[in-house]
Amino acid sequence: MQTNLAPEYAAREEGREAEAILRKCVHCGFCTATCPTYQLLGDELDGPRGRIYLIKQVLEGETPTRKTQSHLDRCLTCRNCESTCPSGVQYGHLVDIGRKLVDEKVPRPLPERLLRTALKEGLPSKLFGPAMRVGQSVRALLPEALKAKVPAKQPAGDWPTTIRERKVLMLAGCVQPSMMPNVNTATARVLDAVGVQTVVAPSAGCCGAVKFHLNDHDGGQAHMRANIDAWWPFIAPTNGDTPVESIVMNASGCGVMVKDYGYVLRNDPAYADKAARVSALTKDLSELLPDWVAALRPKLVGDGAASAEKPVLAYHPPCTLQHGQQLRGGVEQHLSQLGFTVAVAQNESHLCCGSAGTYSVLNPDLSKQLRDRKLGNLKQVGASSIISANVGCISHLQSGTDVPVRHWVEVLDAALTKASVAG
DSSP: OOOOOOHHHHTSHHHHHHHHHHTTOOOOOGGGGGOHHHHHHOOGGGSHHHHHHHHHHHHTTOOOOHHHHHHHHTOOOOOHHHHHOTTOOOHHHHHHHHHHHHHHHSOOOHHHHHHHHHHHHHTTSTTHHHHHHHHHHTGGGSOHHHHTTSOOOOOOOOOOOOOOSEEEEEOOOSSHHHHOHHHHHHHHHHHHHTTEEEEOOTTOOOOSHHHHTTTOHHHHHHHHHHHHHHHHHHHSOSSSOOOOSOEEESSHHHHHHHTTHHHHTTTOTTTHHHHHHHHHHEEEGGGGHHHHHHHHHHHHSSSSGGGSOOOEEEEOOOHIIIIISOOOSHHHHHHHHTTOEEEEOSSOTTSOOSOTTTHHHHSHHHHHHHHHHHHHHHHTTOOSEEEESOHHHHHHHHTTOSSOEEEHHHHHHHHHHHHHHHO
8 A cells, every 4th residue: 555644744653653554455355354343334434444544544644533533433453354464464553553643633522531531540540449349339229331341249269379380470450350350360270280370460550451542652651661660570580589481361452462562662772672571471371271281181081070071161262362362272172172162153253242442331332232243143152151261351241141251261260179179
């Protein structure tokens, strides 16, 4: 795609970066076939190719409008288009730039500004936990729209206390400890079962995705630098301790952001090298599964109660896993090797469920349509429960169904506990 940057953008790093991405696009339109919003709305400007043209026009000097902003806002940033694109267009990076540049030119109405500020300041805040506990205590009295965002209180289970030679870091997350605390403790217990200790850096916080994807790039980068500072003593200890083997992510939305630290901070002289190291060390929890099979299989696939027939699990692979991190098939394959029966939807397993971080709050109508479409496809699997790999997807899907929705590591942890009791 030919471009002719306006002088104001030719002088900016963001403009030159966007131009390099734009030039890879060959207008083929393959991306529209896998874009969730194009599927729903049928509008070229609500598909990746149309949004790319809108961003190109802005970069070439055309004044963006409220309509431009709305089309970019409606993008889920699911990055399905990146999986489809034959030219390797880095659409996720491009739309982040485009949204920021448009927001610089197009003022948002006050209610929108207030809501977006509440999200980007509230979700990563230390006050989120107390606020969630209050909401859970009065959940039965909440209106349905708000109740859907406040999951029932969940027992967390015990954190293992055994000291291990092998260690990994884990990002606890900003909302997961309050909304679904058992995901973190289940992760620690499963890792303990394979002889690995899970360490959490107390001062690590939000991965930075919330602010970054709400166009507060400076705020998002501040979160990234704070996490790097918190993790560095575990990555490169100076007291003789053994460095951690990896940084484990059990929320794929956080994982895709942390794996991008090296890219986002590549021009920061103080953090570029450290950020690249952090990104290289970061693993989605499913990437560790292949190494667990040999150790866990004897505990789960043997005589007695542990080998009892397990119900079918319908697996929803989050977009941040299958498209953002390009990790597909691992959860299904390795859980199957451990004796579980896992199936993905026969239709549209590649499409977004509509959660997409803060999208379900900012675009509730489209989000619900995608959720119900996803649940309809998962229902055809005939499973007794649904599993996924991201807190946002789990919470969003659960808001639309009575079928239990859990993280896959919780199911694995529960089976190990059952096997241990039976043994």
